[in-house]
Amino acid sequence: MSSSDQSQSKKNPSRRKVNMTKMENESNLQVTFSKRRVGLFKKASELCTLTGSEAAVVVFSPGNKAHSFGHPDVHTVANKLLAPNSSHGNNELKYLAEVERQIEAERARGEEIERMRKACEKEKWFPSGDAMEGLSYQQLEHLKGAVVDFGKNLETQVGRRDVGPGAGGGFPFGAGARQDFAGGVSSEHAAGFQYNTVIPYDQGAGEEDMSQDFNAGYGRGHF
Amino acid sequence: MSSSDQSQSKKNPSRRKVNMTKMENESNLQVTFSKRRVGLFKKASELCTLTGSEAAVVVFSPGNKAHSFGHPDVHTVANKLLAPNSSHGNNELKYLAEVERQIEAERARGEEIERMRKACEKEKWFPSGDAMEGLSYQQLEHLKGAVVDFGKNLETQVGRRDVGPGAGGGFPFGAGARQDFAGGVSSEHAAGFQYNTVIPYDQGAGEEDMSQDFNAGYGRGHF
DNA sequence: TAGACTATTTTTAGATA
């Protein structure tokens, strides 16, 4: 208390508007990263709490440490993004289920062939050449194709949401998993920032418009 | 200028401290989500610009629309998280390379068997029962096991960074891909929020301490 | 549905311990 101070420069006179460029001072940069990372995670947490939404945040520090926030957890949110058309989206599980189905089919077929083989062994006879051929190689190739598609799909889904309702290859299993994008847009900020919005499933592109300007102060481009 | 107003309730008297629970009013909730999502992305963008770091944010709105922000893009950041020990981290490609290697091996084995089968056809002889058996089923099972591990690994990597240097199963291919985590901790907030920090590669756990209290106002737990 | 307004709250840069 006591008398008035000099009214300015009491403690720190040099607190001015933030310079939106990379900070020069290395140690200040580190401190700012820590503070702002905490702030970012807090904002994400508040968003989830307040609106009941789900969010995941991944940040790599200048020193390349990975930090993540997720509600309910990063895994769940990432999976939702990977499988926008599955209500509880887990593409790994869906994929595995399909693989198991194929394997079961192959097992049945293998048994069939095994039966034939046994017949051959007993009766010195073997079916005309093609039943067994390609059983391993061709089927594995098929499976490999599925995996390749899976990988491509991963890249497509995660990295570039520019696929439209029918643009992408979709999942390799046409019948089982439908790729029902209602719509989606993607735009990349000139400086390398990327914003996306996509309407995963249901709620057709009717009422919602999916592109909005995003130049309220920190960039150009739209979602 | 002019006289003083009523000092309070000039425009909106009802702006008080934020209630950190899910909002009741549906339309207000939607508006708040939009505003806060923009704010969150802006914070992420500023963090990247200011400190030269990389970040990815994924948010699902209450209406289940997916929104994402990424710098340089979501794909890149997600891959870094998935493959912290690979310089250009793309585990999908590494996995596919391994699958192709296995398929090549199977193809060779398939040719071997095919040769035997032809011999059987010609000479009415067939190897003693086990060469062909399980060629399709067993090998596919093997491949399936690899895919299962892959899926588990995905889950482990993305969702729960509690695996230590040797705790997790790592990738199913011991030789090719080493799991060189320098260290990592994970903690889950009681209400279902998850915070993580991990030191991906190099920079051993020496100087950095990787757990910090995270109760500065919005939760408990540590990174 | 999407902006503008604005009183308040919240975040934060820099300094300091």
Added chain:
DNA sequence: ATATCTAAAAATAGTCT
């Protein structure tokens, strides 16, 4: 590197347009 402190800057809930 972490915790406080503080003034200034930024975000934002509710309201109105």
